[in-house]
Amino acid sequence: xxxEFDVIRHYFQQVADGIPLGxxxxxxxxxxxxxxxxxTSADLLLEGRHFLADTPPETLGHKALAVNLSDLAAMGAxxxxxxxxxxxxxxxxxxxxxxSSGFHALAKIAACPLVGGDTTRSEHGLVIGVTVMxxxxxxxxxxxxxxxxxxxxxLTGTLGAxxxxxxxxxxxxxxxxxxxxxxxAHLQCPQPPIFFAPQLRGIAHAAIDISDGLMQDLGHxxxxxxxxxxxxxxxxxxxxxxxxxxAAPLAEALLAGGDVYQLCFTAPEAHRNTIAKLAKQHQVxxxxxxxxxQKKGIAIKHLPHPNLIPAQLxxxxxxx
Amino acid sequence: xxxEFDVIRHYFQQVADGIPLGxxxxxxxxxxxxxxxxxTSADLLLEGRHFLADTPPETLGHKALAVNLSDLAAMGAxxxxxxxxxxxxxxxxxxxxxxSSGFHALAKIAACPLVGGDTTRSEHGLVIGVTVMxxxxxxxxxxxxxxxxxxxxxLTGTLGAxxxxxxxxxxxxxxxxxxxxxxxAHLQCPQPPIFFAPQLRGIAHAAIDISDGLMQDLGHxxxxxxxxxxxxxxxxxxxxxxxxxxAAPLAEALLAGGDVYQLCFTAPEAHRNTIAKLAKQHQVxxxxxxxxxQKKGIAIKHLPHPNLIPAQLxxxxxxx
Numbered sequence: 265x266x267x268e269f270d271v272i273r274h275y276f277q278q279v280a281d282g283i284p285l286g287x288x289x290x291x292x293x294x295x296x297x298x299x300x301x302x303x304t305s306a307d308l309l310l311e312g313r314h315f316l317a318d319t320p321p322e323t324l325g326h327k328a329l330a331v332n333l334s335d336l337a338a339m340g341a342x343x344x345x346x347x348x349x350x351x352x353x354x355x356x357x358x359x360x361x362x363x364s365s366g367f368h369a370l371a372k373i374a375a376c377p378l379v380g381g382d383t384t385r386s387e388h389g390l391v392i393g394v395t396v397m398x399x400x401x402x403x404x405x406x407x408x409x410x411x412x413x414x415x416x417x418x419l420t421g422t423l424g425a426x427x428x429x430x431x432x433x434x435x436x437x438x439x440x441x442x443x444x445x446x447x448x449a450h451l452q453c454p455q456p457p458i459f460f461a462p463q464l465r466g467i468a469h470a471a472i473d474i475s476d477g478l479m480q481d482l483g484h485x486x487x488x489x490x491x492x493x494x495x496x497x498x499x500x501x502x503x504x505x506x507x508x509x510x511a512a513p514l515a516e517a518l519l520a521g522g523d524v525y526q527l528c529f530t531a532p533e534a535h536r537n538t539i540a541k542l543a544k545q546h547q548v549x550x551x552x553x554x555x556x557x558q559k560k561g562i563a564i565k566h567l568p569h570p571n572l573i574p575a576q577l578x579x580x581x582x583x584x
Numbered sequence: 585x586x587x588e589f590d591v592i593r594h595y596f597q598q599v600a601d602g603i604p605l606g607x608x609x610x611x612x613x614x615x616x617x618x619x620x621x622x623x624t625s626a627d628l629l630l631e632g633r634h635f636l637a638d639t640p641p642e643t644l645g646h647k648a649l650a651v652n653l654s655d656l657a658a659m660g661a662x663x664x665x666x667x668x669x670x671x672x673x674x675x676x677x678x679x680x681x682x683x684s685s686g687f688h689a690l691a692k693i694a695a696c697p698l699v700g701g702d703t704t705r706s707e708h709g710l711v712i713g714v715t716v717m718x719x720x721x722x723x724x725x726x727x728x729x730x731x732x733x734x735x736x737x738x739l740t741g742t743l744g745a746x747x748x749x750x751x752x753x754x755x756x757x758x759x760x761x762x763x764x765x766x767x768x769a770h771l772q773c774p775q776p777p778i779f780f781a782p783q784l785r786g787i788a789h790a791a792i793d794i795s796d797g798l799m800q801d802l803g804h805x806x807x808x809x810x811x812x813x814x815x816x817x818x819x820x821x822x823x824x825x826x827x828x829x830x831a832a833p834l835a836e837a838l839l840a841g842g843d844v845y846q847l848c849f850t851a852p853e854a855h856r857n858t859i860a861k862l863a864k865q866h867q868v869x870x871x872x873x874x875x876x877x878q879k880k881g882i883a884i885k886h887l888p889h890p891n892l893i894p895a896q897l898x899x900x901x902x903x904x
Contacts, residue, residue: 290658291625338610388708
């Protein structure tokens with residue numbers, strides 16, 4: 265197993281139903297249903313920055329695709345196909361077998377077949393580039409610039425687990441967290457709401473994924489929409505395993521913790537019951553955490569202490 | 585200029601006509617004309633492997649997109665949009681300005697606007713991932729598996745220039761090449777036949793880009809088509825600046841030299857005049873270099889010596 269072509273053929277060339285032409289030509293060929301628009305997004309994951317070298321390859325394969333599916337979900341798009349570009353320090357068949365298993369398993373669940381990409385040797389650590397494509401019926405995509413005054417602000421899933429797991433991986437002990445296993449699963453195996461999100465088309469006004477942390481990404485949504493929001497700190501869905509944290513690290517985990525591949529969306533109050541029903545159908549946890557305001561900025565109500573807003577809000581790859 | 589968001593906003597957020605939603609949301613939103621299929625391809629370029637650290641940033645920006653446009657051309661697709669993922673060792677405004685200029689200049693010429701991607705810090709050299717999307721009318725894409733017996737085998741452009749330039753960059757002097765400038769331009773600023781290629785729909789049977797070298801990529805086309813070919817060595821379009829090379833390095837440059845972002849395509853003899861006329865219209869050099877045979881393999885006629893077939897045919901990223 266030494267050739268680039270062998271690597272692609274062996275691990276990444278699967279025939280998918282409904283794909284006119286996949287891996288193996290200069291490009292893949294895809295059908296787009298009439299009346300639909302294409303949604304596309306790309307993410308680059310680098311060893312040492314987005315994951316550690318000893319991350320289990322199955323979970324890394326899962327995560328590389330999951331973080332991109334999260335972007336499709338945030339647009340309300342149904343997955344169509346994906347491309348994977350790999351820079352490999354060496355051809356390690358065991359690693360490739362496990363990585364591709366994790367990737368393909370999620371691709372299958374999400375109906376997002378791998379149709380192309382690139383494989384090359386990397387002198388400096390693993391490089392993973394994923395591009396996803398999805399579709400939405402014309403003019404129904406969930407944009408971030410469409411929040412309306414008095415919309416409810418909703419979150420899927422829980423907050424803080426991935427952040428605390430990441431702190432632990434970096435050797436920063438966070439007090440009082442007994443069981444790291446479920447936290448690590450949140451970090452390494454994110455489960456974006458890929459089936460629930462498309463159901464929000466026509467119901468939600470605006471949506472964004474909160475991979476850079478709630479405050480930062482909600483901030484982007486509100487800026488794009490030229491609005492503000494009032495958030496109820498007590499309504500934030502903290503992960504059960506981090507609730508016993510002291511107030512300051514808890515606030516940091518909830519408000520600024522990144523690597524959350526869940527949605528923040530806004531919707532009219534009239535749709536509360538519909539949203540709750542859809543969430544139940546799709547077994548997705550949803551929380552109404554506040555409302556959109558005319559007044560700019562994010563006001564946080566019911567903080568246990570007034571000075572708990574973390575100084576460093578969110579994670580910016582160039583601010584370190 | 586320190587934040588990831590600033591980098592994206594400043595250098596890569598251009599508003600393109602006809603794009604419903606580009607850089608700045610979770611995903612880009614694109615229209616696909618009715619009756620058309622989507623063609624997509626991705627390439628990963630790593631510093632030290634695909635380019636040297638001191639490559640001029642304008643030409644690198646150009647090349648990162650050009651190598652992907654070459655894949656669209658090889659499918660007969662018209663460009664639709666592209667995504668750019670950058671791993672940057674540092675935020676160097678001068679470099680970013682020049683790189684993005686080179687990228688955008690070609691994107692504009694090719695009508696292939698940048699609609700999204702990712703920007704992150706890289707600890708280990710520059711990482712460039714590009715995904716392109718294009719469209720073709722349904723069932724008209726130029727595949728590599730459709731060559732027919734007795735088809736002419738055609739090439740666009742010339743062979744060997746990029747290979748000789750690359751040898752020179754690696755410090756391997758290739759004898760008798762006086763003027764390196766035009767060779768370096770071939771290597772650093774490839775000009776795939778992006779406007780000519782879509783004109784071949786309905787005319788060519790099969791097509792492939794020969795970025796890994798003529799013999800290797802023609803081999804892929806023939807294998808996919810379950811055919812062979814007879815190639816006339818004397819008909820190969822060698823770049824004028826390398827014609828004075830000794831026979832052995834010349835044969836290696838022509839037959840095995842990679843980094844050629846040009847097309848190899850097959851077409852019935854009946855279309856010779858049409859192809860010549862289209863090529864003239866688009867100012868693309870075309871050469872008829874042989875024909876497709878029932879007999880498998882590639883037979884090369886009119887070699888100056890019978891033993892000139894290079895041992896290492898083509899470039900495989902894992903065979904070194």
